[in-house]
Amino acid sequence: MDLTSLQRHCRGVMAQPGDPAYLxxxxxxxxxxxxxERGPELVVRVEDEQDVIAVLRFAREQGRKVVVRGGGHHWCQPTLRRGGILIDLACLDQVLRIDxxxxxxxxxxxxxxxxLLAALQPYGLAFPSGHCPQVKVSGYLLGGGMAWNQGxxxxGTESxxxxxxxxxxxxKVLASREQHADLFWAAxxxxxxxxxxxxAYHLKLYPLPAAILxxxxxxxxxxxxxxxxxxxELAPTLRPSVELTLFLLQAPPPLQAAAAADGGVVLMVSAVAFADSDDDGKQQLAALEQPVVPPLSREVATSLSFPTLxxxxxxxxxxxxxxxxxxxxSTASxxxxxxxxxxFMATAPSPTTLVFFTVFTGPAAEHDPTNTSYSMxxxxxxxPSxxxxxxxxxxxxxxWHEACTAALRSYTRGSYIGETDFVRRPASAVEAYLPHCWSRLADLRTVHDPDRVFFDLFEALGEDHHPSAS
Incomplete structure (x- = not known):
């Protein structure tokens, strides 16, 4: 691929297969x-929006497709395609403004x-960020955003x-509810x-909770x-500000002997209350203090913070x-x-493997698909992770993973596009959307990318994995 024209207009670092920096x-x-074992013909680590524009125009001239990488955290590696151009946004990592x-x-x-939350905390503000600290806002917000204090x-994307x-x-366009609204809905x-x-993302912020317990x-x-x-049974009676999650995982060291007969696996129930005060948080968590069976151990109403979480x-x-x-x-129990x-967990081959279930609290509510394409x-x-x-x-x-996933699938109704392996099971991507939202996304792709400059979800992917590639 002749990069002469691109190098004149793009300041970012670029590499092709065989170059020392490529891998x-x-x-x-x-x-x-x-x-x-798949990768692009060209990777460009852009420095600014002008670089992005230059790469897109170059791709169109060369008849190449592009894929975009933010943080690289997606589990099934969708930014690795067979051929095409990878636009890497790794240099675009700044909080530009806080009002x-x-x-x-x-x-x-x-x-x-x-x-992000560290930058907001001195202002007494917060944002419904994702749970994993390393995840970048790009893929998190584009996929929907399973958030802290989501109830x-x-x-995340709703803010x-x-x-x-x-x-x-x-x-370059600024998309919002008022302008380029269909593009905003799709994104x-x-x-x-x-x-x-x-x-760049323009975010709505919230007061930092006075207490997290x-x-x-x-x-x-x-x-x-x-x-x-x-x-x-308990979850619908709790306030939506309680985040409730069940984990099947290896027991902490003090409980390993008690869990030995079960392969060292226990059930951990975690409840986090985002509250107006310590007393309010304790009140939100009080109903959990009378469990249906005696626990092996418990820690009740401990003080937390976002860094701790x-x-x-x-x-x-x-x-x-x-x-x-x-x-x-899922809508199943x-x-x-x-x-x-x-x-399955009792025979999990790796001690770091876990299965978790978040049970949403408060009254059941269906998402409004007219608001965002994130609709399941x-x-x-x-x-399972x-x-x-x-x-x-x-x-x-x-x-083991495929067997556990298959056993759970009959209880479920749909996927989350950010945490599903649509490379090996393409149907899971379709199942991440209500049917009319999936159809509308396809229609909007035709409107906004009629020449198919961007890879769609399924193009140029493969199922083979080669340990030597790592």
């Missing part, structure tokens, strides 16, 4: 170390969840007020299938189903692992799903 630029910022009085912020796409603040987008035609949920490059209970695996039933979440999904993840929405997963919902959300280190263990862990 590190293509794979270096990927979260999942289970790496596929404390208006409670708004403008951020570039590769600001992490942790860094009150909503999904995006505008987006600065470079279109397939190489033009808030299309995930890796979006047909534009978002270079958490309660944690550990139960024997044999009682997991009964606890899941209890949680499912990020540390806890980060410890559950550690860096540097090979991973398969499949999280889905958490107890039924826990029972289906419990037998359910009262329970979760699934299969994580391991040794490439020699790939086959064993993948087989």
């Amino acid at each position: 590190s630029m293509v794979q270096g910022n990927l979260w999942n170390q289970l790496l596929p 404390a009085e208006a409670r708004t912020a403008i951020v570039q796409p590769v600001v992490s969840n942790r860094d 009150v603040w909503g999904a 995006v007020e505008a987006m600065e987008i470079i279109t397939a035609a190489g033009e 808030r949920g299309a995930g890796p299938g979006f047909f534009g490059v978002v270079i 958490g309660s944690t209970f550990w139960f024997p695996l044999a009682q997991a189903g009964a606890v899941g039933d209890w949680i499912s 990020f540390d806890l979440s980060g410890s559950l999904w550690p860096e540097g692992h090979r991973s398969r993840v499949e999280n889905r929405y 958490a107890g039924d799903q826990i029972r289906a997963a419990a037998g 919902h359910g009262q329970v959300y979760g699934g 299969t994580m391991w280190l040794d490439p020699a263990d790939d086959a064993t862990n993948i087989e």
Whole structure:
């Protein structure tokens, strides 16, 4: 590929196969170390919006397709295609503006969840960020955004007020509810299938909760189903400001002996209250203090903060692992799903593997699909996160993951585009949207990218994984 014309107009670093920097630029910022054997003809780490425009115009001239990478955290590696041009936004990592009085912020796409909330905290403000500290706002907000305090603040993308987008035609637009509204609707949920490059997000902010309190209970695996039933019945009676999650995972060291007969696995119930005061938080969590069966251990109403929450979440999904993840929405009881997963967890081949289910609290409410393309919902959300280190263990862990996922699928109604493996099961991408939203996304792609400059969700992907690629 002759890069002469692109080099005249683009200041960013670029590499082709065979160049010394190519492999590190293509794979270096990927979260999942289970790496596929596919890659672009050209990767460009852009420095600014003019670079993005230059790459898009070059791609059109050369008849090449493009794909965009923000943080590289998506589990199934959709930014790795067979051929084409990868636009890497890694340099666009700044919080551009915070207006404390208006409670708004403008951020570039590769600001992490942790860094965003750290920047807002001195102003007494917060944003419904994602749970994992390393995840960048780009893919998180494009996919919908499973948020902290989602019951009150909503999904992350619902607090995006505008987006600065470079279109397939190489033009910069400001998309919002008032202008370019259909593009704005599509961007808030299309995930890796979006047909534009978002270079800045305009965010609505919220007062930082005055208190964040958490309660944690550990139960024997044999009682997991009964606890899941209890949680499912209790959740609608709790305030939406309580975040309630069940984890099947390896027991902490003090409980390992008690869990030895179950392969070291316990059920952990985590409840986090976002409150107006410590007393308010304790009141929100009080109903959990009378569990249906005695716990092995408990910690009740401990004081937390967003940095602490990020540390806890980060410890559950550690860096540097090979991973398969499949999280889905369900209207079935958490107890039924826990029972289906419990037998698998007792034989999980990796100690870092877990299965989790978030049970949404407060009255059930369906999402309004006229607001965002992010449209799938359910009262329970979760699934297996299969994580391991040794490439020699790939086959064993993948087989376990696929069996556990299959056992849970009958309880579910749809996927979340940011945490589903649509490379190996394309139907899961379709299942991330209500049918008319999926159709509308396809129609808008034709309108906004008629020449198909951007790869769609399914183009130029493959299923083969080669441990040597890592």
